[in-house]
Amino acid sequence: MxxxxxxxxxxxxxxxxxxxxxxxxxxxxxxxxxxxxxxxxxxxxxxxxxxxxxxxxxxxxxxxxxxxxxxxxxxxxxxxxxxxxxxxxxxxxxxxxxxxxxxxxxxxxxxxxxxxxxxxxxxxxxxxxxxxxxxxxxxxxxxxxxxxxxxxxxxxxxxxxxxxxxxNNGVLYYRTDLFKKAGLDEPTTWDKFYEAADKLTNKGKNEFGYTIRGGAGSIAQALDAMYGQSGITSFWDSGNEKTTVNDPKNVAALEKYAGLYKKVTPAADLNNDFTKMVAQWDSGTIGMLNHNLGSYQDHVKALGVDKFRGIPQPTGPGGKRVQVSNPxxxxxxxxxxxxxxxxxxxxxxxxxxxxxxxxxxxxxxxxxxxxxxxxxxxxxxxxxxxxxxxxxxGSTTIVQLPYYLPDWNTISKADNEPNFQKVLNGDMSAKDFLDTMAGQLNEAQTEWKERNG
Missing domain, CATH: 3.40.190.10 (Periplasmic binding protein-like II)
Structure with a gap:
């Protein structure tokens, strides 16, 4: 199937x-x-x-x-x-x-x-x-x-x-005023994204390059960053039996992404859901925010239209953009x-x-x-x-998440959001985190296929 x-x-x-x-x-x-x-x-x-x-x-x-x-x-x-x-x-x-x-x-x-x-x-x-x-x-x-x-x-x-x-669709919001002041290019590629996150951070002045979602809803955002960097374009292998979430390329991508926490992000990000993350970005001096189209009006109200832009997710090598589907x-x-x-x-x-x-x-x-x-x-x-x-x-490929699995919401929230926080804190490796999730997904996929023929 x-x-x-x-x-x-x-x-x-x-x-x-x-x-x-x-x-x-x-x-x-x-x-x-x-x-x-x-x-x-x-x-x-x-x-x-x-x-x-x-x-x-x-x-x-x-x-x-x-x-x-x-x-x-x-x-x-x-x-x-x-x-x-x-x-x-x-x-x-x-x-x-x-x-x-x-x-x-x-x-x-x-x-x-x-x-x-x-x-x-x-x-x-x-x-x-x-x-x-x-x-x-x-x-x-x-x-x-x-x-x-x-x-x-x-x-x-x-x-x-x-x-x-x-x-909805994933969006990278960035502060145009801060980018201009720092002489940075628009973060249209992952390389430019990481460069900007580092350059815009000055902890002594409470300035950060990025805000990462560590609280509720963190998994989909992490998956988006993983697949966006790895360039893997399918959630399942060719046999549609084993997930690709723990592919070595995705493991490496998550290690790099999770490594941003507290290095270029506020420590409060560990528990921030999207409402707290959005409010923090709108009221502070943080360079970039990953969310979706849903928070656009919040940013307009807080910042006006001249201090930020919302652009498609960064592209990888060769200008290829890979995103996970938004429900x-x-x-x-x-x-x-x-x-x-x-x-x-x-x-x-x-x-x-x-x-x-x-x-x-x-x-x-x-x-x-x-x-x-x-x-x-x-x-x-x-x-x-x-x-x-x-x-x-033609520049964007969508990795479809398995919303059809009855266990998907539990696996992507209750089962693994606490583990992702452990990854951010350094208490769990990206590989162990993704291997655990992969095991749960593979089991759920097998059960679903057996039940549905």
Missing amino acids: KISNRRSSAGGRRTPAAVALSAVLALTATACGDDGSGTGGDKGAEGSGTGKVVFWDNNGGVRTDIWKEIIADFEKANPDIKVEYVGIPSTDYQSKVDTALQGGGLPDVGGVGAAMLAGFAAQNALEPLDDRFAKSSLNGKLNDDLVASMKAAGGGDDKLYSIPTSA VDGLGVFKSSKNKEAAWKFIEFAVSAAENSKWNESAGAVPANSDAAKDAWISKAEPTKLAAEALSD
Whole structure:
């Protein structure tokens, strides 16, 4: 069973944003499906299509304001439905859902990104949305590759459990004012990146060349730096059985990257998740930050548009850029909902062109709705525009992460984030860290293939 990079064959001219979606989010799997049975209990009910809907935001605090604006729009258009908003920080979301799965209390609708989709689907927690989507106003309006990536991430049964809302991409943000003052070139290559990180560091003045993510969410960023430097273009070997994460080239790349900690980064980075890392970069004198399109507006608010740029990840030798895929975000209906019809109405409204554009402009991400992806703000948001160009000019290869594995989110977070902190502290070697992760991934891949034929 092989993962393949799927590119849309649909005709018609596509905007750079749509091309970006096609290039970065093509994630499909050919699989033998199962009967869809799982461990979920309550099958819920359709409900009246009116009344109250409980919505859990999987990025609470960060996207609370824009969601409340969309909810207000929805309630104005649907006065017989009230939406109860519950904002949950991204770092707590999976555990919150898992706890509710065991003890009850799941919402009607919630954020369900590709990275956690397979795990929830394996527990039979989500309502299949294929029929609703086919009959809805969204049919034909969402990027085909995004929809396909969500189906592939569901664990192998080719069902659509989450409606995509947005696509993200890795970005290297850098302080143009600090680079100019130091006489440094733009960090377009990994060599220039390391040179700048060193030159911009002056610990005595609390100035650092880079901020590294050591807290929640650190693994995907570390993988991005690894594959970007090693140039390895596939997550699995040719037999699709053994992962390449512990390839010697990746080990060497991680050793170099982790070696930046405390040498050219603040010590606080060890525990920083993305919100703390972004806030630290926005308020201090740190030269570079790796994140994604989602923090662009935060930087604009803090620094203005003249003191920083957000560019595609650095290239390696020969101008080759390799990036790992960033998970698609989306919205799903929980199977236990007693008001599925109203929950679906909320999703359909939230992913409509106007609301999807509004949400993604706030987040700085690429809209899933194809009409929203044509809006003028995208060409004005430089990191989004540059990402689209880089993904369409042939210079970038995407390494697809195995979101389809039910254990992926656990392996890439709970199992290995503490170990990555040990690597940063020098208490664990990069090789031991990657060998441990490789063993877990290989076992999960074997189990998945046996289960799905």
